[in-house]
Amino acid sequence: MSLAKRALVPSFARPASWVAIVRADSYQMDLGTLIFNALREFDLRLRDKRVVLKPNFVEPDLDGVINTHPAVIAAARESFLRLGAASVQVAEGPGHERDTEAIVETLRLRDFLGPLPGVFVDLNLDEVRRVPLQTRASRLRELYLPRTVLEADFLVSLPKLKTHHWVGATLSLKNMFGIVPGCCYGWPKNILHWAGITGSILDINSTVRPDFAIVDGIVGMEGNGPIQGTAKASGVLILGEDPVAVDATAARVMGLEPERIDYLAKAGTLLGHLRPDKIRQLGESVRSVRTPFAVLPAFQKLVASS
């Protein structure tokens, strides 16, 4: 299971991480084949495992810019099933919108996944269990967390490639805020902000550690993300077993310096690799797909110089 099953290992003692960048120009492509082939590059042992995909759903959005696109979710689900997973659920607890049904209906998630009961879980209303946190980066010491996530054998963070008006960029680590249940903490999950956003990201990801990350960067969001920004076509999917390395790579694709994103810089000490020399690239190079994202003036300092 994903709950603290692996010891936290300082980056200097970790082997390099592999990250795949796959070109995908549109959501109409055969994403199932693209993702399946990319996943085969990793030594994933999924036979009979319960896989949970955690996309990023924020609010009903007709334009398809805010939320992880359902085509990517469906392609990932199909791929993990082809790799032998016993079940693949999609689970999310939106941070602002209580009516999760309104989001999945607007997204037409059912059209991509088939009937949703049994496949989709609203983490905001799931059963919860009290979990002591593995690190003390924030003022949180424990959280109630949803059973679906805690009982998963293999947890996949499936975010959208977006800027974020509080932390600079929201990727696979920040996406894990969505596992914190609204039924205990409300909408928004304001306790995480008061405990410190950076520290909360670190504490959650050190405790419930995503086994894999797939960033939907086919169309991302730049500017005043994560809700009111502008669509930005980047034409990539970014995948890997080390969510820090995936996020660092995604940030570089966005033209940002991951070392300057506070939570990523700190995550690079214990949760995964940040430095380029510790990340082995599969597929496309960062340089070949780099698509600089506009950021708010407050985050100009994150922009890479070249």
Added chain:
Amino acid sequence: MLLRENGGRDASPEAVTSGRFSDTSSRHFLLTSQNSDGGWGYHPATPSSVEATAWASLALLSRAADPSPAEACARARAWLLRAQMPDGAWPAFPGQRQGCWATSLAALALHLEGGSPEAVERGRDWLLEAWPADGNLWWRLRLVLARGTVVRQDNSLHGWSWTPGTASWVEPTAHALLFLRSLPQELLSPRAAKRRQLGERMLYDRMCPGGGWNSGNPQVYGVAGIPRIGPTAWALLALLPHSQRAENQMSLGWLEGAYPRIRGAASLALAHRCLRAYGRPVGPLTPDLGDLYLRNCFFASVLTFAWIALAGSGEENRARQAGGDRATS
């Protein structure tokens, strides 16, 4: 069709069945999904939660035309009384260490059912002492130093938070106001009246520039926030005594415009209840819900079924027609 959810755990087969959604579906669902301990979980056959139990109770109590489900309500009342904490608050789930926004809902349900005045007053007292953290000195200093111009709102106006030690937000503030408004005058001290006024002012301050509410950020980085159905409906219901104010009317206009585009049953029920409460024309709810029910069975959400039952009850509408709208503009 048996609805299975949460990884194949069975939802109560008696509670959610196939077929068409009808006016009696919500009541049937609620009555058959009550746990043996007297509470309701967010879904059938899941641990009882304070919020779900409060809303299910309120929904069953609201159906004046139905034979009173007295036994179910009595068991729910007993469960809520057991779940109350020594300080008068209610946690989200029994066993948790802190009270939270669910206190307003539990106290409201107990008050409307009657027979538990002491528990209601203890809940009221906890709410009146539950100040959000966004007005404290540290918070104001942080705003000035870090991002004083990022968020446009008056942080001297306090409402209620979701959990202790966090900021004021629209929905818990609306719930607290609805509870306080339900109390008779003799249970409302001058302190309570002042707190209520402050909460109402906070809601008006957090209204989005074009009307309507989101969770509580009307403007960030100079950009107008996007209203959402749920917070707008709750805020308008909480501010019903001021129904003629321009802010209420503008927000109602936004809600009416958004209504045909609503894709979720919970939002649809809340919007419908709100529009009816303000006497705005709105079609029958059941046909609109039919397709969603066939698609997802409302994800077997107790809250959704409860809000649908409340919307169908026309509770506020009846009160308004009977002169209960204490419009003070």
